[in-house]
Amino acid sequence: MSAFLTVHNLSAVLHGFDQRVLRSVSFSIDTGEVLGLVGESGAGKSMIGKAILGILPSAISIIEGEILLDGQDLQKMKPADRRRLIGATAALIPQDPLTALNPSRRIEPQITNRLVDILGWIKSDARVRAMELLNEVHIDNPERVMASYPHELSGGMRQRVLIASAFAANPKLVIADEPTTALDVTVQKQILRLIRELQARHSTAMVFVTHDLGVVSKVCQRLSVLYGGKIIENSSVPDFFQGPKHAYSRALLAATPKYTDPDASLLPVDEAVIEAVAAEVLAADKEWRHGA
């Protein structure tokens, strides 16, 4: 089976700065597979998702590499075609359900608008589909929710709506950008189960961006650890949790809070490890410059 999404040698820079913020990132995902992108804040994990979906901030631009979505090179497409391809085949589950819904619009059009405006569905069909989806995300009274405004729903409900909206057009690729970070712990578990459920049912390829290794162990098959916009380690999930190869990955795993060991949990990642991984990233940069 060929990969649905391939990112090859992707580098990006922040305008006005010499250093890259994404450093020759490569990975690929097959249909039905979930890849976790893990790293600390600022490691560039969300940025990869944004680059794929074409929503990088204007101050960041891609300088090299390819993103192949369904076999088509996004960088080489016309902007309008790229937009349509992404809208038809990919979807985003955003981080913060409180800000990701348009406050002045009812829920129904926010689920169905892609179907109607981009994919040319009839309104009544889109409405039936929205009902179906809201059932799939276990919302008991879909009619009422569809007629509501975002401010009338709880955070958990809104995230369900956003998940329903993401899966509306049967996307082949879903990018989940820390979808549970803004939710409280009990809701987190429900939402996580829900995302996994829908991903499995629709056998969607998924990029799961998170800083939480616990979440990765539950949702993903493979993971990539990022530091400074560079992939430090690629691994299958079982292998990783048995023993990560890279020292930084080990340190990251050790930093995960454990209820059984409350004192150890608050130790930050060892400085020596950080220095080593930073040096590694810089060395790779030097090599890249020589190559270029």
Added chain:
Amino acid sequence: MKLLRAILVRLATMSVTLIGAAVVVFFVIRVVPGNPIAMMLPPGASEEDIARLTAHYGLDKTIFQQFGIWLSGVFQGDFGTSISLRQPVMPLVLGRLPATLELAIFALVIAVVIGGALALTGVRHRETRTETAVDVANGVGLSIPDFLWALILIVLFGVLMPIFHISGRISPSLDLPFVTQFYVFESLFRLRFDLWWDLLKHMFMPALALAIPLAAIISQLLKQSLKETMHLDYVTLSRTKGYSENHVILSEALPNAVLPTLTLIGVQFTFLIGGTVIIERLFSYEGLGNMAIDAVINRDLPLIQGIVIVFALLFTIINLVVDMTYALLNPRLRHA
């Protein structure tokens, strides 16, 4: 029930505002020096004549007695008689009000169209030279006051390229069939486009002079709030759905970004109506503002009072309309 209560509360506050305005204007114009009797009589009038005329207009009574008489008249719909024009105040004022309203509304429409277009252009091409050009235009529009714009426009389109009329409301040579004072609306209603066009040619420059500073304010605020909205998550999310930049701006960002601008337009529109006083004078436009200046020059106390009350009523109504529109556009306020 809730709605009814809200409306009653609103009406109560409106009446307090109006009474406040009435009290302030009544006492202030009587405290400042200058009196209408002196303006009416020729130099060298006898003490007797002055006393008789003063008594005739009730100006010999104490200020509180005068206020009582005036207020009891107002409650019966009688705002007194103009001293300089010797006619009842209210018909005079209401006769002029439509001219000013038409001018102000025309100016508002121009301001919203220009300001909105500038803001949208600036946001569509943000962080490019086009946005800089919009910023410069806003700066120029804001830093020159409306009466100066009036003079600039008169020089440009009245003298150098005389395509618009520089004075009056309608050409006096035209045959006027009007029964209301809303000439612009009535001429459309009667399908008299020749009259309508003549009216617009008269209104265009005063309206534009009033509109430019407001357009600049609208453009600046709307552009700012659009730019902030463009960074919000729901806007970004709609991009991933395959929408074009234009659609994202117009249908995702604009409905939310327009709310603060709407409040501002309400406040600024009242300033614009204040601005009509000078602008109408400059263009000899026969509206309420022009009448207000004559009333002040002639110390026509009843007329000044009448005009101020009507202006105050206008302002409270505008505020009400703005609040209602705001509630209508913002679902978070609708149930509150």
